[in-house]
Amino acid sequence: MLTTPSKCPTCNYELPAETCIKDANAKPKAGDLSVCLNCGEILVFDPDLKLRMPTISDVMSWDADLFKQVSAAQKLIRQTRPLTQKKL
Numbered sequence: 479m480l481t482t483p484s485k486c487p488t489c490n491y492e493l494p495a496e497t498c499i500k501d502a503n504a505k506p507k508a509g510d511l512s513v514c515l516n517c518g519e520i521l522v523f524d525p526d527l528k529l530r531m532p533t534i535s536d537v538m539s540w541d542a543d544l545f546k547q548v549s550a551a552q553k554l555i556r557q558t559r560p561l562t563q564k565k566l
């Protein structure tokens with residue numbers, strides 16, 4: 479585990495730790511993005527590597543490719559609800 483578990487500020491689901499789809503040993507840094515596996519909320523790591531909601535400034539700083547990837551992950555999670563199998 480690379481970070482302390484953190485609760486999603488939207489649904490309160492406790493995210494066990496980060497998982498990078500490209501590198502299992504990657505360590506997140508402040509400003510990196512995550513997606514809640516329960517509700518699909520896009521989240522940002524703060525300086526303490528806790529997850530917070532993105533600000534307008536965060537969103538404006540994301541490049542188009544990053545936003546496209548994160549949006550695709552969010553859409554997939556919200557369509558399939560892999561953890562709850564129910565609609566919120």
Ligand SMILES: [Zn+2]
Pocket residue numbers: 486487488489490491514515516517518519
């Ligand atoms: Zn959530």
